[in-house]
Amino acid sequence: MENKHLISITDYSKEEIFKILDLAAEFEKNPNQNLLNNKVIATLFFEPSTRTRLSFESAISRLGGKFIGFTEAGSSSVSKGESVKDTIMTVANYSDMIIMRHPIEGSARWASEVSGVPVVNAGDGANQHPTQTLLDLYSIRKTQGTLDNLNVYFVGDLKYGRTVHSLLQAMSMFNTTFNFISPEELKIPDEYKLFLDKKGLKYYEHRDFSDIISHADIIYMTRIQRERFSDPMEYEKTKNSYVLKNNMLENTKPNMKVLHPLPRVNEIHTSVDENEKAYYFTQALNGVYTRQAIITHILGLKK
Amino acid sequence: MEMQDKKLQVSAIKNGTVIDHIPASSLFKVINILGLGKIKTQMTFGSNFESKKLGLKAIIKLADVFFVDDDINKIALVAPEAKLNIIKDYKVVEKKVVEVPDNIKGIAKCGNPKCITNHESIVPKFTVVNKKKVAIKCHYCEKITDSEHMEIF
Numbered sequence: 261m262e263n264k265h266l267i268s269i270t271d272y273s274k275e276e277i278f279k280i281l282d283l284a285a286e287f288e289k290n291p292n293q294n295l296l297n298n299k300v301i302a303t304l305f306f307e308p309s310t311r312t313r314l315s316f317e318s319a320i321s322r323l324g325g326k327f328i329g330f331t332e333a334g335s336s337s338v339s340k341g342e343s344v345k346d347t348i349m350t351v352a353n354y355s356d357m358i359i360m361r362h363p364i365e366g367s368a369r370w371a372s373e374v375s376g377v378p379v380v381n382a383g384d385g386a387n388q389h390p391t392q393t394l395l396d397l398y399s400i401r402k403t404q405g406t407l408d409n410l411n412v413y414f415v416g417d418l419k420y421g422r423t424v425h426s427l428l429q430a431m432s433m434f435n436t437t438f439n440f441i442s443p444e445e446l447k448i449p450d451e452y453k454l455f456l457d458k459k460g461l462k463y464y465e466h467r468d469f470s471d472i473i474s475h476a477d478i479i480y481m482t483r484i485q486r487e488r489f490s491d492p493m494e495y496e497k498t499k500n501s502y503v504l505k506n507n508m509l510e511n512t513k514p515n516m517k518v519l520h521p522l523p524r525v526n527e528i529h530t531s532v533d534e535n536e537k538a539y540y541f542t543q544a545l546n547g548v549y550t551r552q553a554i555i556t557h558i559l560g561l562k563k
Numbered sequence: 564m565e566m567q568d569k570k571l572q573v574s575a576i577k578n579g580t581v582i583d584h585i586p587a588s589s590l591f592k593v594i595n596i597l598g599l600g601k602i603k604t605q606m607t608f609g610s611n612f613e614s615k616k617l618g619l620k621a622i623i624k625l626a627d628v629f630f631v632d633d634d635i636n637k638i639a640l641v642a643p644e645a646k647l648n649i650i651k652d653y654k655v656v657e658k659k660v661v662e663v664p665d666n667i668k669g670i671a672k673c674g675n676p677k678c679i680t681n682h683e684s685i686v687p688k689f690t691v692v693n694k695k696k697v698a699i700k701c702h703y704c705e706k707i708t709d710s711e712h713m714e715i716f
Contacts, residue, residue: 268705343683366679366703385677387704451707 265372265379266554269390269426274433277397283553283562284398284546291549295561296325302355303329304347305382306338306362311522311544312382312392316359319551328354345374352376357559378558386422392521393426395550399543400478403517407434411475415441416482416502416527418448423521424482428452438463439476443498445489469502474511479504481520481528499526506531519543576605579626581648582638587611587619589641592715594623596637596670597630604628616644637670639663640697641715663694671715673701674708
């Protein structure tokens, strides 16, 4: 069954994921298509997220559509105490699709249950960010030629990083071998290890990030945030231990690519940017194609 | 005066349901889940009886009350070992064990303070991800709440 909404990556089957990725490849070849003529898309950002919002608005614009919305809750009726339900039921009257980012977990699922038009989750707190996951999958398939049997290394904040959790759930469909590199305080939660155990997939945990990356097909870097540490001393000690530097890439596989959901702070040294294995800015570009694919797929504009 | 007179007589019920093997700490949760506060027939609650299996257990006797499976299975969240004796004419005519349901609606509160169900008026929905050591996954925020952190309405 095809989904009317996109709320969680786990709602999508392998087939539906492939359908999105194939469509995205089509948009990469031919990005400007007037498919959203006379369509109005609402972009409701209850918390700011410049990158995701601009990527969606770029996708809508390239499809010839119009968008309405707000960029933070302060400039909407939410600041007057309006509920998610009321905002969504109202905006559904003004638009053909709602794209929303909200700090409260589960808000997107709730919105999809009260909205008369399709809802796309552009991030609900620490829960899901499925369009990011799909653009990550697109980037992995594009650079590796396949999603099957890859060796994926996740580095940084594996405890709170929702992009890591969603990508892990999606990649678990493709016989991936996982490597988790993080400080003790930010290690991958047991619930995800249990999930991989149940699927019979191999994974390895490491505290040290230096010469263990030679087998990697993908290194997925994430930002370590100061506020995640209960002890600021611990943050100071660890913040420089999970930084990717250009010389570390010397003995890595030729097909290996470095991904990062961005924004980056200092976890990837700027010297890596020039390396052909750095892929994060192209990954951000892929986000536009993937979001074009998602919007047109959900609205039934592409068969 | 004979000792007998001072004993509280908890008589056997003629028709109804006896729920046994409830963990003593869950008695009031079971009462709430089953909505026993609204029932007008005779009820007897006993608690803090010694039990080899549970440490301390509670028991509920309900005259003229019979449950359908879907209703009674709700208590499995807080009393997974509970056993039911269905009484007709002073005889146990049927014994039942409770079974943890696959899905639950209402009853429990999501343990995630950042979940939308704790912010707006929404009936929480869960899928049960572990039936032995009861754990439920929120339909909305997708976080798992285990039995230790489970709050029952």
